[in-house]
Amino acid sequence: QSVLTQPPSVSAAPGQKVTISCSGSSSNIGNNYVSWYQQLPGTAPKLLIYDNNKRPSGIPDRFSGSKSGTSATLGITGLQTGDEADYYCGTWDSSLSGGQVFGGGTKLTVL
Amino acid sequence: QITLKESGPTLVKPTQTLTLTCTFSGFLLSTNGVGVGWVRQPPRKALEWLALIYWDDDKRYRPSLKSRLTITKDTSKNQVVLTMTNVDPVDTGTYYCAHARRGYNYYFDYWGQGTLVTVSS
Numbered sequence: 001q002s003v004l005t006q007p008p009s010v011s012a013a014p015g016q017k018v019t020i021s022c023s024g025s026s027s028n029i030g031n032n033y034v035s036w037y038q039q040l041p042g043t044a045p046k047l048l049i050y051d052n053n054k055r056p057s058g059i060p061d062r063f064s065g066s067k068s069g070t071s072a073t074l075g076i077t078g079l080q081t082g083d084e085a086d087y088y089c090g091t092w093d094s095s096l097s098g099g100q101v102f103g104g105g106t107k108l109t110v111l
Numbered sequence: 112q113i114t115l116k117e118s119g120p121t122l123v124k125p126t127q128t129l130t131l132t133c134t135f136s137g138f139l140l141s142t143n144g145v146g147v148g149w150v151r152q153p154p155r156k157a158l159e160w161l162a163l164i165y166w167d168d169d170k171r172y173r174p175s176l177k178s179r180l181t182i183t184k185d186t187s188k189n190q191v192v193l194t195m196t197n198v199d200p201v202d203t204g205t206y207y208c209a210h211a212r213r214g215y216n217y218y219f220d221y222w223g224q225g226t227l228v229t230v231s232s
Contacts, residue, residue, distance in 0.1 A: 002157055035218040037158075044207055044222040045150075045158065051214040088158050092216050099171055100148065100160035100217075 003028060004089055004103035011109040012079050020074040020106045022089030028101055032092045034072040036065055039086045039105075048087075049074065076108070084110050113137035115147075115208050115223035122229050129195040129228060133208030140186050142166055146211035147191040148219060149182065153204040163211060164191060198230045 005023040012018040022034065036049040047056050049065035052072065064075040072089055089103040119131035133147060140147060148163035162182040163171045172180050181194045191208060205227050209219035 033215040033218075035216075037219070039158075044225050045209075045219070046222070047218065047220045050218040050220070051216070054214070056220060090158075090160075090218070099173060100150075100163065102150075102158040102160060105157045 002104040003093060003101040004091070006087075006089060006103035006106045008104070009107045009109065011111055013111050014079050014081060016079050017075065017077045018079060018108065019076075020087050020089075020108070022072040022074070022103050024070050024072075024091065024101075026070060027095040028070075028091050028093040029067065029072055030070040031094060034065065034067055034089055034091045036063075036072075036074045037088045037090065038083075039088065041085070045088065079110050081110050084108055113210050113221040115210060115221060117206060117208050117223045117226040119206075119226055119228065121227060122231065123198050124232055125199055125230055126197055129198050129202070129230075131193045131195075131206055131208075131226065131228075133191040133193070133223060135189050135191070135208075135210065138210060140164075140166055140184050140189070140191070144213035146213075146217055147184070148209050148211050149191075149193045150207045150209060150219070150222075151202075151204045152207070152225075153201070156204070161195075161206075162193060163217070165211075200230045203228065203230045 037045040039045045052067040053065040093101045115135040146165040149161040164182045205225040207225045210221040211217045
């Protein structure tokens, strides 16, 4: 059971937009910053978003992040088949002596 | 260019101690605001953060595993070592090390390729 709650799966057609939610509490998302990671099949996770809404160099602006209260959202526009992957949110939890927590992951299917 | 690579045994027997080494390049672990963490992923399951060591040698551990984990760094060798005692088959999975960078919080911006560890007799 992950500390952060994500939907197990989402799907959308190529070219469409999808959002992935990440729900937490005041001890984690509510008082910390969220990052998002993409994990393509058989590969290591890759940073997509940090500090709630910042993109590292090389990440297209089709990917966006936002946070409100104790929830965060990853948005992906202009879906491509290459976006099919597992997506994880992550943040820090003050109740865990400063430990990192991840969501359970969301499988994105591009139909 | 930051790179990290995990190394260690692929098969460990239950009750033994697992030792994993992360060898990195492209950054100094003595730099303010930098850390190296370990994250594992059981087969077909989610990511689980295990431990993090900071540039100033501060350390953090997953609470449920704190008694079994030790993370250390050797800045002269550009290595971080994670030891896990008394392993169990549930510890089977892919173990990743990752470079942690401080923004408003620390986040993992570079990851190693991962190493698969199987715990079985």
